[in-house]
Amino acid sequence: MKMTDSRDHCVSPMRRDRIFQSHTDDSYRTPTRVQGGKACRECGAVYEKGRWIWTTNAEQTGQLVCPACRRIHxxxxxxxxxxxxxxxxxxxxxxxxxxxxxxxxxxxxxxxxxxxxxxxxxxxxxxxxxxxxxxxxxxxxxxxxxxxxxxxxxxxxxxxxxxxxxxxxxx
Ligand SMILES: [Zn+2]
Structure with a gap:
């Protein structure tokens, strides 16, 4: 399966040498439902292979609320x-x-x-x-x-x- 995210600038060499480490687990990262649509109905982020990603793939319907939108609410x-x-x-x-x-x-x-x-x-x-x-x-x-x-x-x-x-x- 191909990732459709085209934000190539995110992996540009200039952004790699960071002082800080990135993600750690937290309780907001697990969706409460995974059957049916796998996109956040608020922001459109898609839950795929255990991660939330931005994607231009429009197939997903929004039935979940992603951890970021839950935190905001x-x-x-x-x-x-x-x-x-x-x-x-x-x-x-x-x-x-x-x-x-x-x-x-x-x-x-x-x-x-x-x-x-x-x-x-x-x-x-x-x-x-x-x-x-x-x-x-x-x-x-x-x-x-x-x-x-x-x-x-x-x-x-x-x-x-x-x-x-x-x-x-x-x-
Ligand atoms: Zn969301």
Whole structure:
């Protein structure tokens, strides 16, 4: 069977040398039903050979809800990044946000379950949530490459949520 995904840019050599490791298992990755249609009725991702993928194959009917759409509905992010409020963020907020949005859009085309959920302005900073830990790591990586600052990453209580905090003192 041929994979019909034509997003060749996802495997371009420039994207291979990554600092972070990619996917790990989590409980949102197993579909609750597998008989009948194998596509997500929300986003069209297709469950094939144990993975969720984007495909241009239109044969699949949407009867499932993919883990990413479930996380979005249930407000259950797999990754959370806090950008701590400060002088630098205040001065560069738009730049930072558009960088994260661009990076997320790119990652979403490569990985069906990796989505940006939200970027929320809050009193203590900006909260960014994702449906996948892989996406979160990529966002953190892009942020630090472009804007430096200090990043800490941690899993909370084995609950599977990857939490990151970033700050850069004003300068
Ligand atoms: Zn979906």
């Amino acid at each position: 249930e407000h259950a992010p797999a990754g959370e990044l806090w950008l701590e409020a400060g002088g630098y963020l205040l001065a560069h907020r738009d730049e930072v946000v558009s960088l994260l949005q661009r990076e997320a859009a790119y990652e979403e085309t490569c990985y069906a379950l990796e989505r940006l959920m939200s970027i929320e302005e809050q009193a203590k900073g900006v909260r960014v949530t994702t449906t996948g830990r892989h996406m979160l790591r990529r966002l953190c990586e892009a942020l630090v490459l472009a804007h430096h600052g200090q990043l800490s990453l941690k899993y909370r209580d084995g609950g599977g949520i990857l939490r990151a905090r970033w700050k850069r003192p004003g300068d």
